Amino acid sequence: MDNTAVKEWIYSQETQAVRLLQKLIQEKSVRGQESKAQAVIIEKCREIGLQLDIWEIQKKDIMNHPFYRCDRDDFSGNPNVIGVLKGQGGGRSIILNGHIDVVPEGDEAAWNVDPFSGVHRNGKVFGRGATDMKGGTVALLLAIEALKATGVLLKGDIIFQSVIEEESGGAGTLAALLRGYTADGAIIPEPTNLKLFPKQQGSMWFRILVKGKQAHGGTRYEGVNAIEKGLEVVKRLQDLEKKRNENVLDPLYGNIPIPFPINIGKFESGKWPSSVPDLAVIEGRIGVGPHETMEGVEKELQYCLEGLSEKDRWFEDHPVTLEWFGGRWQPGSIESDHPFMEAVSEAYLEVFDSPPVIEASPWGTDGGILSKGGNIPVIIFGPGTTESAHDANEFIEVRKILQSAEVIASAVIKWCEVEYQ
Amino acid sequence: MDNTAVKEWIYSQETQAVRLLQKLIQEKSVRGQESKAQAVIIEKCREIGLQLDIWEIQKKDIMNHPFYRCDRDDFSGNPNVIGVLKGQGGGRSIILNGHIDVVPEGDEAAWNVDPFSGVHRNGKVFGRGATDMKGGTVALLLAIEALKATGVLLKGDIIFQSVIEEESGGAGTLAALLRGYTADGAIIPEPTNLKLFPKQQGSMWFRILVKGKQAHGGTRYEGVNAIEKGLEVVKRLQDLEKKRNENVLDPLYGNIPIPFPINIGKFESGKWPSSVPDLAVIEGRIGVGPHETMEGVEKELQYCLEGLSEKDRWFEDHPVTLEWFGGRWQPGSIESDHPFMEAVSEAYLEVFDSPPVIEASPWGTDGGILSKGGNIPVIIFGPGTTESAHDANEFIEVRKILQSAEVIASAVIKWCEVEYQ
Known part of the structure; x- marks a missing residue:
């Protein structure tokens, strides 16, 4: 026609x-x-x-x-x-x-x-x-x-x-x-x-709750800053993203710098400049490859976060909490x-x-x-x-x-x- | 009596x-x-x-x-x-x-x-x-x-x-x-x-605005994450705190682990798990020694933040903004x-x-x-x-x-x- x-x-x-x-x-x-x-x-x-x-x-x-x-x-x-x-x-x-x-x-x-x-x-x-x-x-x-x-x-x-x-x-x-x-x-x-x-690419939203210990900012050494602990979590997520994207062979991803990104979209911690915050909330999205299942990727992130305690004993007694919420694209x-x-x-x-x-x-x-x-x-x-x-x-x-x-x-x-x- | x-x-x-x-x-x-x-x-x-x-x-x-x-x-x-x-x-x-x-x-x-x-x-x-x-x-x-x-x-x-x-x-x-x-x-x-x-000890509250560049989380490499840039600012503040507390000789501070702490009390960035956030807001308090002036410490923090661009060129074109707000104790x-x-x-x-x-x-x-x-x-x-x-x-x-x-x-x-x- x-x-x-x-x-x-x-x-x-x-x-x-x-x-x-x-x-x-x-x-x-x-x-x-x-x-x-x-x-x-x-x-x-x-x-x-x-x-x-x-x-x-x-x-x-x-x-x-x-x-x-x-x-x-x-x-x-x-x-x-x-x-x-x-x-x-x-x-x-x-x-x-x-x-x-x-x-x-x-x-x-x-x-x-x-x-x-x-x-x-x-x-x-x-x-x-x-x-x-x-x-x-x-x-x-x-x-x-x-x-x-x-x-x-x-x-x-x-x-x-x-x-x-x-x-x-x-x-x-x-x-x-x-x-x-x-x-x-x-x-x-x-x-x-x-x-x-x-x-x-599919993707899922996640939320991670990171614990600290409150204290007065003037004696911050008496507390544990949830922001600092949250930064360790961010680093760990960055490492996981790197690992998950190392061996993507599908040629359709050939031009894509990071095929399945982990995006940290939100970081919220603390309410008062002079207090050591005791909770950090991190929200983001993790990409799911067409070859993957949502459940498999959920487990991979959970496992990654469990490894936090290897480098920092704080997480042994204060493990982070992982929640899956909101957006979820197959x-x-x-x-x-x-x-x-x-x-x-x-x-x-x-x-x-x-x-x-x-x-x-x-x-x-x-x-x-x-x-x-x-x-x-x-x-x-x-x-x-x-x-x-x-x-x-x-x-x-x-x-x-x-x-x-x-x-x-x-x-x-x-x-x-x-x-x- | x-x-x-x-x-x-x-x-x-x-x-x-x-x-x-x-x-x-x-x-x-x-x-x-x-x-x-x-x-x-x-x-x-x-x-x-x-x-x-x-x-x-x-x-x-x-x-x-x-x-x-x-x-x-x-x-x-x-x-x-x-x-x-x-x-x-x-x-x-x-x-x-x-x-x-x-x-x-x-x-x-x-x-x-x-x-x-x-x-x-x-x-x-x-x-x-x-x-x-x-x-x-x-x-x-x-x-x-x-x-x-x-x-x-x-x-x-x-x-x-x-x-x-x-x-x-x-x-x-x-x-x-x-x-x-x-x-x-x-x-x-x-x-x-x-x-x-x-x-x-005196202290002052500060607020630091850290810029990023928005992008979709799935192509986060097109953006610049303000959370990641904010983490660099946190590290820089940690270094400044260390430097400011190295040579405190006053015996009245003998038993105090960090005489003049810098506390990061608040870190807020991002609104959406699938977006790369373009702004991070950090609030905290910086201790001021009895031997110091508020103005002198203000300048020291400003100077410290100006140094961010030495390690990361991003800050050269996108310098952080430092604000003094709220609490201020002589x-x-x-x-x-x-x-x-x-x-x-x-x-x-x-x-x-x-x-x-x-x-x-x-x-x-x-x-x-x-x-x-x-x-x-x-x-x-x-x-x-x-x-x-x-x-x-x-x-x-x-x-x-x-x-x-x-x-x-x-x-x-x-x-x-x-x-x-």
């Missing part, structure tokens, strides 16, 4: 796409505040003419699933949104999934622009969520609208999903799966910088020669006149829930860049949104097939 | 003293919540028959004093309390000063008792503030009441002060000084474990042969039949404000122990409260002199 009309339509919509992305960024959809950004999505889905399913997640509907791991009880007012474009029948279906939640903006002083302004400058749109992944969601909607606007009649269904909770472990996508939404393939436009990721993978990979790769080749770069994702996505939980082949492919995600001055190139929309539209045509009339 | 009657009266009041201390501990007088514990003090002062002066500190009255350093704007509802026992005239006056504020209880799990219960067991009373310094305040009130009850008529005035804000830099004692309260000597019964401290000292030291030492000798142990305090007190700001000779002498201060399971021995009350009553008699009728 000749996709010229689809392509031309997409490129004619640059101004509208930028405006939609700006509106999405301007609604600060951090955890628990997703409703206004979802309202923008709903409005757009209505405009395109998708069949909407808007619902508030009920904890009881998902909490018994083995992949459920969520420390949020109340989802009221902040719905999941699904928009379906029914096909004519007889074709393969596709899920196009994006998450609406964004991580907090961090230290505002590090931003050169208001993180929720959506400034458009030099072909880039700036703001928290631009790259992770409201830009990707705009690409999905642009692709779907292009197919609709140019009169392409698909055999298979498109199931567009705008989910909450991805940044906290995927309760949104899990809820969509358990509501019955499945498909023959799924694309998630997380920031791959237009690379194809058939493998996704790893996922499909073979590089899977038909779905072939369809998306061909679409890429058509658009760029060169084959795609294929790598493994350095982070967890909701893809693991779809593939491990729903047996759906998943490919991560999107316009943003990992470097910009979660960073200050997060941005996305508008050009890449349009390019990825073109690839996705073309891939949908190949996968879902066209009904010629 | 024969102090037998005073002594007997003090020892007859053990039950009442314990009860008063328990009532004080049960009122959780952390910063901003001092009013109920002050009400207990006020009631007791009324009972003894002291002339009360109860007032709320006005920031404008003290904020222009060079020793003012306070990040609290609102003192309303939480007064300073002074109770005066006027002498007959012609004698030296004395300030007996105790602070009513306590530091937070810390990790409650580390306590074997409710930190605000005031449990009395095996001759000890337990709870936050028992040793620092509600036990000392009870000793002061016991000494004053003993003099009153046994009909001792002093020539000089006793000015009893129950102040707020000591743990945060001394705004309470500064306000009392600027309200006009001065004297020929002052005893502060901070926890010296019945030793005499004619020299007091160092203080009087000569060991000062007449006031002689009076208190003689009182001690009478009670214990052995000379007092004389040391330098390992922590700052409000004494520096009285001595440097009011030219008042100050001695720190109290029943608590430094080890127990700011710690979980803080306690005080009841016996020592009674002993210190006896020494203080006797010292007051020597210093203020008795009017024989």
